[in-house]
Amino acid sequence: MRPYLMKGHERPLTFLKYNREGDLLFSCAKDHTPTVWFADNGERLGTYNGHKGAVWCCDVSRDSRRLITGSADRSAKLWDVKSGTPLFTFEFDSPARSVDFAVGDKLAVITTDPFMEQTSAIHVKTISNDPDEQTAESALIITGPPRVRINGAVWGPLNRTIISAGEDATIRIWDSETGKMLNESSKETGHSKTITSLSMSEDGSHFLTGSSDKSAKLWDSRTLTILKTYETISPVNAVAMSPILEHVVIGGGQAAIDVTTTHHRAGNFDAKFFHKVLQEEIGCVKGHFGPINALAINPDGRSFSSGGEDGYIRLHHFDRDYFNIKM
């Protein structure tokens, strides 16, 4: 494969997201402008100008009309995907770390960081069809444990639950209506360090987490049992699952702080493919000059993109033999 290198961001990438049809790719970075690209040839379509801080996360509605972004400028913004105009701003007292539209796009979950006296919190917002009727009111606020950052929150099956994971290496399942905690992963069997990323499967039955403890784990989203564990040799920053093959991709690399003192080949800045069931490594894709912070697989399963600390997005279209790999 000859990947497309997209150098639209001046700072490290933080998040990548394809829309449902897989023709648009949204990217967030520590510079202040989320960007949208055509996912086939990597051409830049537009930028969403308005945030005043690093943008940590984004999500796009099913009809590709609305974009929601969470930023370190203590706000989350709703955008019109086509024109790039901001439609609404949710203001918070601390940086917004993760955002996710519920199935049906009527609700969105936004998590905020612990900041000063604030504890981390999960906010559920109602999203109106008409942006003029949008209000900042939260349908539900769940306060997390003090001083522990939530790095990812996604909706569980049928929007009944919210699954959150964060710095305390614990995954929690919350009731999305009452805010009651329903389940919590155990410290003994789960991750031992910060969970950096969380990715839901297409059907919502299971999800994948990546952690600084150099592993990624596959969980059942109802019972919170560990189904599989994928071990690697460097901290995991990003995870993704293939929608068509039994493959998972995990990316990461040595922490950016250690990069200058190690050989670039020892950095392991590659995206590693694992067989989802057999937990065996299928292969790795090299190319980044820094740790991989974001990964996304196109919903058609034929291409994937990775975003690195080096500020590049690399858009790979799989070769034909990728689809014929036998384990």
Next chain:
Amino acid sequence: MGIDTMQRPGSATQKPPNKVRWGELEEDDGEDLDFLLPPPVVTGPDENGIKKITEYKFNDDGNKVKITTTIRIRKLAKARLTKAAIERRSWPKFGDAVHEDVGARLTMVSTEEILLERPRPPGSKEDTKPLGDISATPGAVLMVCRTCGKKGDHWTSKCPYKDLAAPPESFSDKPPTADTATSGTSKSGTYIHPGQRDGAKQLGSEMRPRRNEENSVRVTNLSEDTREPDLLELFRTFGAVSRVYVAVDQKTGMSRGFGFVNFVNKEDAERAINKLNGYGYDNLILRVEWATPRAN
């Protein structure tokens, strides 16, 4: 006189062939003699998608110049797109993308071919088995971990205690006398890399990729098309191969015509040398010999 330009369209959009680049535009000061020139000829595209345009121009010195532009038209695989996606394709640019410089080149195609690198070459599952058997047999001295000193359990690179413990003195790279010498020089003000300073975390093993010098075979007179998988294919028949390397020119990306193959067993390496030295491969006669350790 002729200028041949080769254009490779990198993106899906095809540059119109008759678009004149500014560098080819003539200045309007002289008399227009364009009518003297033969008309441009367009041939192709042929079955390989090669299209040739031959144009004639006067250059600055008034000489007639023939310009041949060769364009390869590549059809991209037909993608199934939904109506909504096709409509989105024609959306106008917005935000910073509106005033995008043509020369900004935000999106580029990698000049490097990136492969999904398999952790072990396909089909070599059986080959790795005997390796484990060797370690199981008592007295196997092949595997000695230089970090923890354990014999026959794992290689240095796979040492589970790599991160935990600094290597014991007896296994450190330099003899103790050299260590005192370096600490002496550090006092005298010579620069020492942070990773190698006294008391620094032992990152040395990560800094330099340690190369297995054992049973290394040098292969020279390789053809330029030979890649590592080809070499592996060739040498795998002789026994378990632990490393294959083909020297590639950093600038041009072309093979430099030699490579190295490491075998797990010395006998296999010996057999490979005996068999493949002088073997005709890709129209060239291979030279296979023991790799001499680099002197330093």
